[in-house]
Amino acid sequence: MDKIGYLEWWRTEYRRLWTAVSDVDLSRPVPSCPEWNVRDLVAHLEMVMDRYVLRLRSPLPPEGQSPPSDAADPRPGLERAAAELAAALIRHDVGDVAWSWSPLPDTAWFWFRRAACEIAIHRWDAQKVEGTPEPVDRPLALAGVAEVFDSFLPAGRLMFPQAANGRIRVSVVDSAAEWLIGWDQGQYAMDAGGEPDVTVGGSASDLFLAFWGRIPMTTVDPIERLDLLNALRIR
Incomplete structure (x- = not known):
């Protein structure tokens, strides 16, 4: 933008x-x-x-x-x-x-x-x-999701101290955008390879709000890795 x-x-x-x-x-x-x-x-x-x-x-x-x-x-x-x-x-x-x-x-x-x-x-x-707030419009919400991955996570601006290990696929259901990110002993890597341990999905607005802790994180997988989900919470 x-x-x-x-x-x-x-x-x-x-x-x-x-x-x-x-x-x-x-x-x-x-x-x-x-x-x-x-x-x-x-x-x-x-x-x-x-x-x-x-x-x-x-x-x-x-x-x-x-x-x-x-x-x-x-x-x-x-x-x-x-x-x-x-x-x-x-x-x-x-x-x-x-x-x-x-x-x-x-x-x-x-x-x-x-x-x-x-x-x-x-x-x-x-x-x-x-009452009920309006969702964040998709173009801006997508920018907010990207900001999490290219700025907040690599800068360590996290809600919870991290020692996570694993990979997360983040899929934006109202866009073609997708990220595969990972941690190794708490060290963040963007564009991680391999298969994800957990997949997080939602609209751009819902993902943006979830990363900021405003709404719950939604996982596609039946088993949630709480450590990996917490690693997406920023401040």
């Missing part, structure tokens, strides 16, 4: 998110993030957007991290941060040098994709407060 594609997905997801949080009681719990209420979710997004703006500005690793806002109502701060991030995404080209924690090349492209995927997962969280 190119710059315009990611920018449009980010804008679409931000509008959906804002609709979900603009009038809701900030003390309402977020079911998909039990440690958060809506205020915490909004403050987190304000913080993350500010960080992304800084990443786009600099080819160097950050020296520190700012904490989330402690404002009673962080929604004005979210609006400010969103406007600044939108301006930064418009201003930069995907090939501009920008540090990232991913093993991918240090370019702004990483942050275009990261910004769109981050807002999508938290839009889903925000909609969950009031």
Whole structure:
């Protein structure tokens, strides 16, 4: 996906998110993030957007991290941060040098994709407060699934410490996309060879949400390898 594609997905997801949080009681719990209420979710997004703006500005690793806002109502701060991030995404080209924690090349492209995927997962969280959230649209969900395999897993950004051994086939049922990945004593390998020990399948949206722990992982095989399934959970 190119710059315009990611920018449009980010804008679409931000509008959906804002609709979900603009009038809701900030003390309402977020079911998909039990440690958060809506205020915490909004403050987190304000913080993350500010960080992304800084990443786009600099080819160097950050020296520190700012904490989330402690404002009673962080929604004005979210609006400010969103406007600044939108301006930064418009201003930069995907090939501009920008540090990232991913093993991918240090370019702004990483942050275009990261910004769109981050807002999508938290839009889903925000909609969950009031009822049934919309799925993530397939093109963006596919980008989010790919991000897991080319960035989060090789960078070790995992929910659970890993010592897994084995291979997983991940099949996207509403796309031709498929991955065969593996671990050897907890060491991750993309494009692993051989037969899979377990196959995980689902729509692009369901897989994206499952990797972020929002919905259960669905296996095609009758026997689940919990260690391998846990190895797909990211943070």
